[in-house]
Amino acid sequence: MKIEFDDGYSFGKGAFETIKVVDGRPLFLDKHLERLKKSLEFFGISKEIEEVKILEYIKSSEEKNFALKIIVSDDNFILTSREDNYRKDNKRFKLIVSEVRRNSSSKMIYHKSLSYYENIMEHRLALNKGYDSALFINERGEVCETSFANIFFVRGGEIFTPVISSGLLKGTMRDFIIENYQVKEEIIYLDDLKNFDEAFISNSLMGVRNVSLINDIIFNEEDKTNLIQVDLKKYGF
Template sequence: MNKNNTLIFDDGYCFGMGGFETISVEKGTPLFLNWHLERLEKGLGILGISNENFKCQVNEAEIRRFLEENQMEHGVLKIMVSERNILFTKRENPYDETSFEKGFRLDVSRVIRNETSPFTYIKSFHHGDNLLEKRRCKKAGYDETLFLNSQKQITETSASNIFFVKEGRLFTPKISCGLLDGIMRRYILEHYEVEETELYLEDLQQYEEAFLTNSLMWTMPVVSIGELKFPSRTFANKIRENILNIK
């Protein structure tokens, strides 16, 4: 495998057969690193990419060496792996307290999330639907777009999982609906009582709070989905405070 040198054109960069992880880095520390590496290895296995050299070059020691050479206070480490390439990159984390205070406005995508595709369940280079829909909703004045599957069930947004709150109880779509099992989703399911269920747009009026999660934003209050508004952000605040204590 090639790492951080000349790019080799393989099935990853020609046909989307590669996996990646984006990891929040706070004051030089990568958050939930082991979970990210575990998910990346699993995704590469689904893509049929050998991990013979992967563990030698993508491990905690190599990552910490890269972060020592590329210091970040509030940043993002991205790891990209294909059959013949391993790339590490860094950038600033675009989410901050101002983003959180404002919250996100969502629209609903007309693109159907394919719950039968293995690509739906891993972080792969095969990411075109997400990028195109993200750009479209931004142009329309929204922050994110919500995908439904072929059964019109709520799945996820272009870059995050979604949770709903009713009478102090947490609800989130089942993985089988067609979504990536996010790192923050995993954290919440391990630390809070959450019902994984099938959710439909017509049912959302019964929920008083909605929020998004991913590794970079941690939690993000949803202000609205289309015309439907969500006034509360109690759980989004509580979970975010817990993550701040971890880091």
């Protein structure tokens, strides 16, 4: 693999996508490529994404179930694969609120850019404290997302999720849930969390996972999480 030392390497100018591959099938590939193309337009990167090359890479892989990563910058188009660790467990997640505040006015946070290390760093800090991931809130105290997933809450059988303008990535699995279930997109404040019965997170590899704890707030319910997980099984989650 040859990597060019362009602005993607030097300054994080570029975007990436992570796609779940099941039995040689890239799940929700169209949605991932649509988001990737929009991000490349945002960065001013005029590179054509050839879907046929992605499919050829998947077909040539000895493994049929894995996580595919697409990385694009001015002079690079890179495909890599790794084990899909989410296939191994269905644990409930414990989250801790990050001390870092999301800047909802930053255009960068609405793209899966190569400047991703803050998410990684906060995730590792959460792990070191005995939690499974970090939850970001913005400068106004509005809930955004975790270090690697979107988040949903349930109250009285209704599903809620933070609005995009709070400062979060428009996830492909988030889109799927909103399109297939009745979901209310609202501003959700940190102080509101104690009023919810259930919480779950979503991304393109895990599907959905239940949340049992955010700081000292306990969530006992799992009904909506279980319902969506059953529906996602037909896709290979």
